[in-house]
Amino acid sequence: MDNLKNTEDELFSKFSHDLRGSFVSILGYTELLNDPTENVNQEELNDFVKRIDFRTKEAYELLDNFINWLKLERYNKKLIKEKNSLLDCILEAKFSVDKIFKQKSISIINEVKNNATVFIDLQILQGIIKNIFKFISRTIENDSKLKISYVDYSKNVIVKFEFPPNLEKHQIEELSNLKLEESNISNTPNEILFVKKFIELSNGKFELFVEGNIKIVVSLPKE
DSSP states (O other), X not given: OHHXXXXXXXXXXXXXXXXXXXXXXXXXXXXXXXXXXXXXXXXXXXXXXXXXXXXHHHHHHHHHHHHHHHHHHTOGGGOOEEEEEHHHHHHHHHHHTHHHHHHTTOEEEEOOOTTOEEEEEXXXXXXXXXXXXXXXXXXXXXXXXXXXXXXXXXXXXXXXXXXXXXXXXXXXXXXXXXXXXTSOGGGSOHHHHHHHHHHHHTTOEEEEEEESXXXXXXXXXXX
16 A cells, blocks of 8 residues: 555656646746847747747646546546547547658558447546557657557457657666556656556556567456
8 A cells, every 4th residue: 555655646746747847848938938138039939939839738738637647546436437439539649649650651550440449438548549649659660650459358458559669778678667666657758657547547457568569558448
């Protein structure tokens, strides 16, 4: 129980620190733009707007994940568990990173069928898949393929995301030891931490393997 409490404290500390960091950056940029003594030219203005846009989206995603985590952890009576289309969520998440995939020349092999459904709150399912795609978009090797496969069982659906990573050795080692009681939470990507928590709190199972390719294996309930 103490280990679980310590883990939750570490997660809360990491997420809240990152969220504050995003807002501090946004406030810093807006203060500069609002300062009449700053001679900001058009090029600098465009750069600040891009940075504010990036940080605002980052803060929104963190806050959205934070709220979903809180709902699962503390307010699970607010969850609306129902059958939801796995393919629809995958296509929606893919659309959000299409621009990055095009820039990296990523092709996708998607074997998930239209009739694949899972029994889970829609916002939580969207959070799981979106975080997986965001992590993949940041770490996948250029000019490579993402393969999405699945197996449909009577009580659960297994989904596997497999792709070649473009990561430093220490990042691969961190992912290879992704057991919260063993890994360094501060160095683990937020997307993976949220995915792991969301799935486990939804009576599913999360696994990540690094054996040349990265394999993210997700088990989600059907009932």
